[in-house]
Amino acid sequence: MSEQTREQALLSDAALTGFRLNGQLLALAEELARPAGLTAAWWQVLGAVLGEPGSVSEIARAMGLTRQSVQRIADLLVDRGLAAYADNPAHRRAKLVTPTAAGRDAVAAINPAHASAAKALVAELGASRLAEVLAGMHELSAALDRTFQDAPRAARS
Secondary structure, eight states: OOOHHHHHHHHHHHHHHHHHHHHHHHHHHHHHGGGGGGOOOHHHHHTTSSSSSSSSSHHHHHTOHHHHHHHHHHHHHHHTTTTTEOTTTTOOSSSEEOHHHHHHHHHHHHHHHHHHHHHHHHHHHHHHHHHHHHHHHHHHHHHHHIIIIISHHHHHH
């Protein structure tokens, strides 16, 4: 196998593994969120603003999602009373998304099942091995950001 072919195989394997992992984590998140009346996407957006309110654009950047998809979810959360829009002192038009008490309660209701799932995964891999895997995932994500996020398309070829 040539070096180029090997490199392509590594990138393909990383992508396919990432896609599978994303699907597995989303399925688990859906299972955990459902009893609390949330979806995985709603939980993701609410979770992004539990610590402090954020604009739709900030949430999208932090989560690697499109602004439009976060806007749609934020509007649904507001319509259902799980989040509210607040004035943003940094930007007149970009409102901040903030969880309501009902939104905080819904996320808190997930915690026991979330803790149980975390315990099961640590029992399977071990805490130190899981930490190593996560460090590698963070490293790969950062390398992809550095390599491709700001590069013009022509420079990537």
